C-alpha cells in the first residue's frame with residue numbers, strides 16, 4: 042500500500058517538474074543555463090585559488106633569496122630571457138670591477154705591501170676604470186688584464202683572506218677565477234655565472250611556476266634594512282609557507298648597512314619577528330641554513346673561530362656539523378612557546394642545509410620541500 046503511494050508520489054513529482062519545465066520561456070532557460078555555468082566557473086576558480094601555493098622568500102640581505110629563485114627557474118626549465126641575460130652580463134662586469142676596487146682599497150688600508158712593485162701600476166690603471174659607470178664590453182676587455190695581474194699578486198690575496206674585516210661580495214673570487222672566459226668577445230653568461238651574479242633586490246617580485254599542475258607563486262623581497270618595510274605588503278592570508286634563508290657562513294661578519302651589527306645576529310632577530318608573529322600562526326616555516334659551502338671553508342680556517350663571536354659554543358669549532366647544529370639550535374630556540382591553549386598549536390619549523398649556487402643540492406631540497414607543502418596543502422583543503 043505504502044509502496045504504491047510512494048510510486049504515485051514520484052510519478053506526480055515527475056509530472057509537476059515536467060509541467061514546470063515547459064513553463065520556462067526560452068530566454069529564461071538560457072539565463073538559467075548561463076548562471077549555472079558562472080556558478081561552476083566560480084567554484085572552479087575558488088578551488089584553484091585555494092590550490093595555489095604562495096611561498097615567501099624572507100631573510101637578511103645576501104642570504105641567497107634571489108639565488109634560490111634563479112634555481113627554481115633553472116630546475117623547472119624556464120629559460121632566462123635574452124634581455125635578462127644581457128642585464129646579468131652587465132652586472133657581472135660590475136661585480137668584477139667593484140670587487141677588485143674594494144680589494145685594492147682594502148690592501149692600502151690594511152697596509153699590506155705589494156708582492157710585485159709592478160702590480161701597483163696595474164692598480165693605478167684599475168682606478169681609472171673605477172669611475173666608469175657605463176661598462177661596455179670594450180671598456181671591460183681593456184680592464185681585464187689589470188684585474189688578472191692584481192688577482193695574482195699575494196698582496197691582493199692577503200687582503201682577500203681578511204675580507205671579513207670589510208664588505209666584499211661572496212662571488213668575486215668565482216668571477217676572478219673565470220676572468221679569461223668572461224672577457225672573451227663571444228662571452229655569454231652561463232647558468233652558473235648567473236647564480237653567482239650579485240644584485241641587491243629592491244622591492245617585491247612575484248614569479249609563478251606551474252609545478253605538478255599547481256601554480257607556485259614565489260615572492261622575492263629585498264632583505265637589506267631599507268627594504269624590509271616593504272615586506273608587510275606580502276603578508277596577506279594567501280601565504281602557504283615562508284622559506285627563511287640564513288647565511289650561516291656570516292657568523293664572523295658585520296652588516297653592510299651599519300658595519301657593526303653581527304650578520305648572524307641580525308638574521309636571528311629578523312627570524313624572531315617572523316616566527317613569533319601571530320599573523321603567521323597557521324603558516325609553515327622552512328628554514329634554509331644556506332651557504333654551507335662557504336661555512337665549510339670558514340670552519341677550516343685557523344684565522345677565525347665561532348667561539349670568538351659565540352662564547353657559549355661548546356662543540357668542535359672546526360667541525361662543520363657541530364657549527365651547523367649550533368646555529369640551527371640557536372634559530373629554533375628563538376620561537377617563544379605560547380601557553381595560551383585557546384590558540385592553535387604552532388606550526389612545525391622544517392629545516393634544510395643548503396648551498397644555493399649548487400643546482401643539484403637545491404633540486405633535492407626543493408623536492409622534499411614541495412612534497413611537504415603539497416601534503417600540508419592537501420590536508421588543509423580537505424579540512425575546508
Ligand SMILES: Nc1nc2c(ncn2[C@@H]2O[C@H](COP(=O)(O)OP(=O)(O)OP(=O)(O)O)[C@@H](O)[C@H]2O)c(=O)[nH]1
Nearest residue numbers: 102103104105106107108237239242264332396397
Ligand atoms: N658560495 C655561495 N654563494 C651563495 C650562496 N647563496 C647565495 N650566494 C651568493 O651570495 C650573493 C647574494 O645572494 P642573493 O641571492 O643576491 O641574496 P639575497 O638574499 O637575494 O639578497 P637581497 O636581495 O639583498 O636581500 C650572490 O652573489 C650569490 O651568488 C651559497 O649557498 N653559496
Ligand SMILES: [Mg+2]
Nearest residue numbers: 106107241242
Ligand atoms: Mg635578492
